[in-house]
Amino acid sequence: MPLPFLTSDRYADDSAADAEPLPYEEQERWRRPYRPGPWRVGGAALLLLLASYVLFSSLIIAMAGALAGAGVCVAAATLIIVAAVRLVRVGLWVSEEGLRQIGLFGTTTVLWSRVASVRTVQQPVRFLGLPRTVQGQAVVVELTRTEPLRVIITDRNADFLGRGEAFDMAADAIEGWAAPRGRARGAAQPS
Known part of the structure; x- marks a missing residue:
């Protein structure tokens, strides 16, 4: 079963490229240009x-007759499931419209017209998102007339470690x- 949210390939083969687009494909489509890593x-x-253990415990609690406790367990399991789905979606997404940087708690969308450059640089990066930093590579998106986006794509994060x-x-x-789109110049240049 193909999982289109895990790959940047739009079509599996060339024969599918000639097919009519599906109705949902006509809308703006955000895609991640890389696969989520094994750590993520x-x-x-x-x-x-x-979450499955918490849901099972809510079933046991409900069978024991404490419905309020079971409700709390179901709510906790729902939050854990939402966090897991959000964790898989974290990363940098692209479309014809621009860049979308999805974090665990927030999302930032930048139009291509506001992007001055996209380049790869050598700099201290966070190891697996922890406070500890190590020397590594990062993709830096510099915006016109504002500060750069927070670095989220590094060679030491959960997708590329x-x-x-x-x-x-x-x-x-x-x-x-x-x-x-005329925004980035040149290839990856370490600084």
């Missing part, structure tokens, strides 16, 4: 496992989305 998917899977080649491909893809 593993963390979400552990959260879903925890231990997957250097995947980071390079993702950085090239993001820079490739910006280049035809």
